[in-house]
Amino acid sequence: MVQPLRRAPTRADVARLSGVSTAVVSYVLNDGPKAVSPAAKDKVLAAVRALGYRPNAAARALSKGxxxxxxxxxxxxxxxxxxxxxxxxxxxxxxxxxxxxxxxxxxxxxxxxxxxxxxxxxxxxxxxxxxxxxxxxxxxxxxxxxxxxxxxxxxxxxxxxxxxxDYREGARRAVEHLLGHGYQGIAFAGVDDAGDGRERGWMDAVTAADQPLGERVETTYSLRGGYAAGMRLGADGVMPRAIFAASDQIGIGLLAALHERGFDVPGDVAVVSFDGIREAEYSWPPLTTAAQPLxxxxxxxxxxxxxxxxxxxxxxxxxxxxxxxxxxxxxxxxxxx
Structure with a gap:
């Protein structure tokens, strides 16, 4: 009866139990480069099963090149x-x-x-x-x-x-869609600290339509960040008619805050977001989003x-x-x- 090892079994342990060299063990486990007789292969595989040996992925990678x-x-x-x-x-x-x-x-x-x-x-x-x-x-x-x-x-x-x-172009097209509804004073919720262009896309679309930029609320790319933005929007007493959320997570958190404050979406406030995660389809209402081809x-x-x-x-x-x-x-x- 094979006694279980207290440490992880090694290739040398397999070789000792099967009565072959470590090179032969290597040939069996890596399917080459040299041929091994069926009898020797059966011994090696039996030893592997008995010991519970698991080949080291890094070592196997090196042996294969x-x-x-x-x-x-x-x-x-x-x-x-x-x-x-x-x-x-x-x-x-x-x-x-x-x-x-x-x-x-x-x-x-x-x-x-x-x-x-x-x-x-x-x-x-x-x-x-x-x-x-x-x-x-x-x-x-x-x-x-x-x-x-x-x-x-x-x-x-x-x-x-x-x-x-192209974050900037995707954001621009999303905001242009809001503009196509006739909304004005479109707000932005997010942050462009990474310089990926989402905020610039919002600005491009609004300025190209000869409209003033709406409220900008800086927040994190998270559900909590979106909720916080939704609670702060309209602090000056004027709620924006539409909002571009820089991510779907911001958008979903934003919807929760707007519902809590009694606003109807999209009746009172329309929202478009960015990313295209699956959860955006199951928010209420489902989010219109600039989806990345993941x-x-x-x-x-x-x-x-x-x-x-x-x-x-x-x-x-x-x-x-x-x-x-x-x-x-x-x-x-x-x-x-």
């Missing part, structure tokens, strides 16, 4: 947008036989540079980052010669590819890592305006992305 792991840095995995994009990346990677390792890089324990070092130690084949990457972190990635795809953060840095949407972004990001020389260094995609009830349009159940 390439890794089957893709790393992904996400700011907050609780964020519905991050979760939905992570799911799409995981599916795209799985379809190509790769495994996705998601790291929440805003957990307050380790720095982002430390996360990058940890991922590099696992021999990942490349990194997808939804988090903003500093110049110092880009230098670190370059030192590891790690292909990197930046999502929604355009960069011309060598060794990186950028995949994302499946396409995910597929491009994964393919960029696996076919590094075949894609341009910067890919900018358009958003799609999904029409629902919050803007004042009639809606017939347009499907969520």
């Amino acid at each position: 390439s890794a089957d792991l893709i790393g992904m840095l996400v700011g907050d995995t609780r964020n519905p947008f991050s979760a939905q994009l992570s799911y799409s990346v995981d599916k795209a990677a799985g379809d190509l036989g790769r495994t996705l390792l998601v790291v929440n890089s805003e957990n307050g324990v380790a720095t982002q540079s430390e996360h990058i070092r940890e991922l590099a130690a696992r021999q990942i084949s490349g990194l997808i980052s939804m988090r903003r990457v500093s110049g110092e972190e880009l230098d670190l990635l370059s030192s590891f010669r790690m292909p990197t795809v930046l999502v929604n953060q355009m960069s011309s840095t060598p060794g990186t590819t950028s995949v994302g949407v 499946v396409q972004i995910a597929e491009l990001a994964v393919n960029a890592l696996l076919d590094w020389d075949d894609l341009p260094r910067s890919v900018v995609l358009p958003t799609e305006l999904i029409i629902r009830r919050s803007c004042g349009c009639s809606w017939r159940g347009a499907p969520a992305l």
